[in-house]
Amino acid sequence: MPKVLVSDKLSPTAVQIFKDNGVEVDYLPDLGKDKDKLLEVIGQYDGLAIRSATKVTEKILSAATNLKVIGRAGIGVDNVDIPAATAKGIIVMNTPFGNSITTAEHAISMMLSLARQIPEADASTRASKWEKNRFMGVEVTNKTLGIVGAGNIGSIVADRAQGLKMKVIAFDPFLSPERALDLGVEKVELEELFARADFITLHTPLTEQTRNIISADAFETMKKGVRIVNCARGGLIDEAALAEALKSGKVAGAALDVFLEEPAVDNPLFGLPNVICTPHLGASTTEAQENVALQVAEQISAYLMTGEITNALNFPSISAEEAPRLTPFVKLAEMLGSFAGQLTETSIKGIRVEYEGAVAALNTRPMTAAALTGVMKPLLADVNMVSAPAIAKERGIQVETVNREQQGAYESYIRLTVITERQERSVAGTIFGNGKPRVIQVKSINMEAELAPNMLYITNEDKPGFIGRLGTLLGQLGINIANFNLGRLDVGSDAIALVTIDGVLDEDQLKQITALEGVKQAKSLRF
Template identity: 85%
Template sequence: MPKVLVSDKLSPTAVQIFKDNGVEVDYLPDLGKDKDKLFEVIGQYDGLAIRSATKVTEKIISAATNLKVIGRAGIGVDNVDIPAATKKGIIVMNTPFGNSITTAEHAISMMMALARQLPEADASTRASKWEKNRFMGVEVTSKTLGLIGAGNIGSIVADRAQGLRMKVIAFDPFLTPERAQTMGVEKVELDELLARADFITLHTPLIDATRNILNAETLAKTKKGVRIINCARGGLIDEEALYAALKSGQVAGAALDVFLVEPAENNPLFELPNVICTPHLGASTTEAQENVALQVAEQISAYLMSGEITNALNFPSISAEEAPIITPWVKLAETLGSFAGQLTETAIKGIQIEFEGTPAGLNTKPMIAAAINGVLKPSLGDINMVSAPQIAKDRGILVETTTRDQQGAYEGYIRLTVTTERQTRGVAGTLFVNGKPRIIQVKDINMEAEVTPHMLYVTNEDKPGHIGRLGTTLGALNINIANFNLGRADVGGDAIALVSIDGTLTEDQLGQIAKLEGVKQAKALTF
């Protein structure tokens, strides 16, 4: 009988789920706060169920000699060392969709409180001041709400806001026109959203592309008197710039549930009367906490009793029997997706995946999920192979797959094609004897390139001198070339270079390469 430790507070119903599934469970909800005691006992357990209090560090994992699965009741796994768990073969699961409604409702609540100055009015009234004329609010009816991020939570906020008779506009590079129409929102660019929105609410992951998306420059572009709500991630807003905008009146008010540093203490924003602050309460409802607790208990039990893997962040959903054969193909699919995703800069309308030969005869679901994850991860960040297909569906991205018997020279290969608003880009790959993925075609141009951690992708005109100029430039930049792979469509037509390099390229270095004669595009890729 497998044994599970619950080291944070879960509901009695969740604990009973373990027992009903034949899993022995120790419910010790305060143990997670005692890292020394956790280190001492963790070796006894096959599964670990946690919330946010338990810190599953590399040291804890080193002592987890029998641990097979860690389940987080909630979406955030910052408290789990996933690379260390992966290295040791421990599945890490979360419950990515259990908090969506609760977080969306909190954003709407914050917006309403901000519009009517409720916290400050409450404090004034409790102080027996009765300052009725001081707290003049604004209606939300007929106002424009700007969504920065229109994924799962953003779409729920849009639905609730429309019920309040608000006009909803959205900025999201991966929101397709069709999905926007289904949601009943108007898709706009960021500058237009800033200029038009009366209220702005953020619903994006924190990645390089979204870090400080509201900063001094973008806040200056907002409609004067805008009100801003952030229940997504700290770091999406430059807090110093927001403070200045609130003081100047450019921003009429802000409601913040998340902060750059948490727990937030002595934050200068706390001094301002036109700021509402809550302590990261987005997921804090009875219903949400119960939902994620039940989900994580079901997921851990299913894995320990039958090998079923659900909502894993570090492994696709495949059986133990399939793993040795299918895992290299899953890796290839994710690599092809990442290749295309890193080159994609506009909204994705569709993803087509073709399996020929060997992979066509396998369970293609993990490969499909891995490919979608690879495509979306460079832009969305907070995504995994299990949640990727649902997120693609929510965003209106059409995913089509084809399987067929071997027809060409390769025993098996995968081709992935991404269709955006501007173009269609395809990339194909196969596995060689060593099981490592190789690129065999890009944009219908045949080539052969081993995938390495750092690569330079260049499209150029096929004219004499290009290879020499590129090699000389890389040498001058002190970038060592490991492999140089070339392909072209026709003599004098489009050509592609895939260069394996040692180390990474800076934006300045990439800019120098892009300025070379004949170069149409230069991108740094990491795998």
């Protein structure tokens, strides 16, 4: 009988689900806060059910000699060292949809409280001041709400806001025009959203692309008197810039449920009169806590008793028999998707994945899921092979797969095409004899390159002297070249350089490379 440890507070019903499924369970809700005790006992268990209090570090995982699965009751898994878990073959699951309604309702509540200054008015009245003239609010009816991130939670917020008779505009790079029409929102670019919105609410994950998505420069483009709501992730807003915008009156008010540093005990925003703060309550309702608890119990039980995998963040749905043949192509598909995703700067309408040769006869569904994961991960950090197809469908992205027999020189190859409102961009790759993924074509330009952790991608004019100028500049910047791959359409036309480098380019270095004579586009790629 498998044995599960519940180390955070979970519903009694969830504990019963484990028992009903034939799983032995120890319910020790305070153990997660005691790192030493957790380290001492974790080796006894096959499964671990947690919320946010338990920190599953590499040290804890090293002692988890029998652990097979970790289930997080909720979305965020910042408290789990996923790479270390993956290295030990431990599956990490979450419950991504259990608290969507609750978080969306909290955002709407924060917006309405902000519009009518309810917390400040409450405090003033309780202090017997009766400052009726001080608290002049605004209506939300007929105001424009800008939603950054139109996924599951953002879509619910849009629906609720429309019920309040608000005009809803949305920015989401994965939101298709068709899906926007279904939601009843106007799809806009981020700059237009900032310029038009009376209220802005954030519902996007925190990634390198979304960090400080609302910055000092962004505030400059907004309406005077805009109101900001963030119930998504700390770090999406530059808090120092927000403080200045609040003091100057550019921003009329802000309502924050999340902060860059949590627990937030000493934040410069706390002292400002036009700010509402709550302690990360987005998922804190009885219904949401019950839902995610029941889901995680069902998921862990199913995996331990039958091998079924649901909402896994680090493991594809591949059987033991398929794994040896599929795994290299799954890796190739995800890397091709990541390549295309990092180059894509406009909204995605469709993704086409073509399988040719021997690979077309295999189970291509995990490969397609991996390709979608790669495309979306630069902007949606929480996406995985389980959630990627659902997210693509939710965003209205048309996914097409093509399987055909070998037609060219390669025994097997995969081509991924990202279709945007402006263009189509393709990248193709194959697996060589050593089992490593190789890029063999980018934007119809034939070339051969092994993908590495840090790469520099450049499109340039095919003119004499360019390679020398690029090499000289990289040397001056202290960037070591590990490999240099080139391709071109024709003499004197567009060319591509794909350079493997040691280390990560910073923003200033990339600007200098972009400014180099002959460069049309330069991107820092990470795999």
